[in-house]
Amino acid sequence: MRILDQVGENIGIALDAIRASKMRAGLTILGVVIGVSSVMSMATIVNGIQSQIVTTIEQAGPTVFYVFKAYSGTPVNPDALPAWMRIRPDLQVREAERIAELPEIAYAGMWAVIQGRLEYGDVRTQPNRIYGADDHFSEIIGGELVLGRWFSRAELVSGANVVVIPEDLAREMFGRRNPLGETIKVGGRPAQVIGLFQAASNIFQPPGAETSAIIPFRMADQQFTLDKANAVFIAVKGRKTVAVVDAQEAVMVTLREMRRLRPADKNNFDFVTQDQILQIFNRLTGAFFLLMVSLSSVGLLVGGIGVMAIMMVSVTSRTREIGVRKALGATRRDIMLQFLFEAATLTGIGGLIGVVTGLAVGRGAALLLDVEAPTPVGITLIAVGVSISIGLVFGLIPARRAARLDPVEALRYE
Numbered sequence: 549m550r551i552l553d554q555v556g557e558n559i560g561i562a563l564d565a566i567r568a569s570k571m572r573a574g575l576t577i578l579g580v581v582i583g584v585s586s587v588m589s590m591a592t593i594v595n596g597i598q599s600q601i602v603t604t605i606e607q608a609g610p611t612v613f614y615v616f617k618a619y620s621g622t623p624v625n626p627d628a629l630p631a632w633m634r635i636r637p638d639l640q641v642r643e644a645e646r647i648a649e650l651p652e653i654a655y656a657g658m659w660a661v662i663q664g665r666l667e668y669g670d671v672r673t674q675p676n677r678i679y680g681a682d683d684h685f686s687e688i689i690g691g692e693l694v695l696g697r698w699f700s701r702a703e704l705v706s707g708a709n710v711v712v713i714p715e716d717l718a719r720e721m722f723g724r725r726n727p728l729g730e731t732i733k734v735g736g737r738p739a740q741v742i743g744l745f746q747a748a749s750n751i752f753q754p755p756g757a758e759t760s761a762i763i764p765f766r767m768a769d770q771q772f773t774l775d776k777a778n779a780v781f782i783a784v785k786g787r788k789t790v791a792v793v794d795a796q797e798a799v800m801v802t803l804r805e806m807r808r809l810r811p812a813d814k815n816n817f818d819f820v821t822q823d824q825i826l827q828i829f830n831r832l833t834g835a836f837f838l839l840m841v842s843l844s845s846v847g848l849l850v851g852g853i854g855v856m857a858i859m860m861v862s863v864t865s866r867t868r869e870i871g872v873r874k875a876l877g878a879t880r881r882d883i884m885l886q887f888l889f890e891a892a893t894l895t896g897i898g899g900l901i902g903v904v905t906g907l908a909v910g911r912g913a914a915l916l917l918d919v920e921a922p923t924p925v926g927i928t929l930i931a932v933g934v935s936i937s938i939g940l941v942f943g944l945i946p947a948r949r950a951a952r953l954d955p956v957e958a959l960r961y962e
Contacts, residue, residue, distance in 0.1 A: 588906020
């Protein structure tokens, strides 16, 4: 009870001191608010980004993976492939068909990605991503068909000039008119619009990486020059009852048999799983968060130095008060705790205001980016704790100076 009384008394003294010097206290608190709010806004945004990544990947399902001729973390020039990639055979449609027959596999299909514009009359979109795929597109990528239909079996086999386009692009190109049955140019090739697609929300696509159209793979293969190293792959979805590692094992065995690889030979193809994609995004967002926290920490450091400077001034201006308290029996420990609590109260108030401000800014940014941004509870508690710790650390020197004042000299101070 005595300890609680001391804490309550010191907090009361600290609040009285803050009220007595509102301008000085306000400037001190402002430095802490800026640092903490920067950290909190970054934490909220990054938390929302990570949540969006997980949601986007979960839409396709954890059993989806991809087979590439060669997977590289960075794009490679198709006209100057490294030797290890050049000697690998291209993926074949028959390989995708054979994989689709495996009991562990629910779906497998040959896909391709190209860049191109959509054109209709005088309207031309920016160059974006065009998928050569099939009617399982939404099952693998996410999103949904909102109008019309997907490709028929005959259209897929023949490579018919048909296209499914995103709903937002349809509005941009056709306005209020029904686009179904209209002929547009896809990468310069005519194609009839048969469906409208609403893509899964994904803010992480850079310009030129949005899906602008889905056409049959055979149309893409027959009418476009495909980058077999980077842009042609087999999309695979394992059965729900089969672990993704077991599905990959079955696909690996099948491809090795079809390519007549000996036991000692390495695979001449690569797998890319949803976990790998998630790890890449986590590394990117982790590095971004670390950078922003480092920059924000400078603000906290400046705030801490401001606390030390203000507390030094406070000790000097209240020397006579310290002398009176010592004359009435206050110990060095009591005086030291008084000023430590005052510093911690200043930074604690700044921390709380900074948390609220940072969360508000982060939520506002998340709304602009159209992502869900759950409150980072752990970071919130850490931010408040760090702000109070800054007060204790940077308030230690002024507190020790106040505690060491000679009571007689302090009482004589004018």
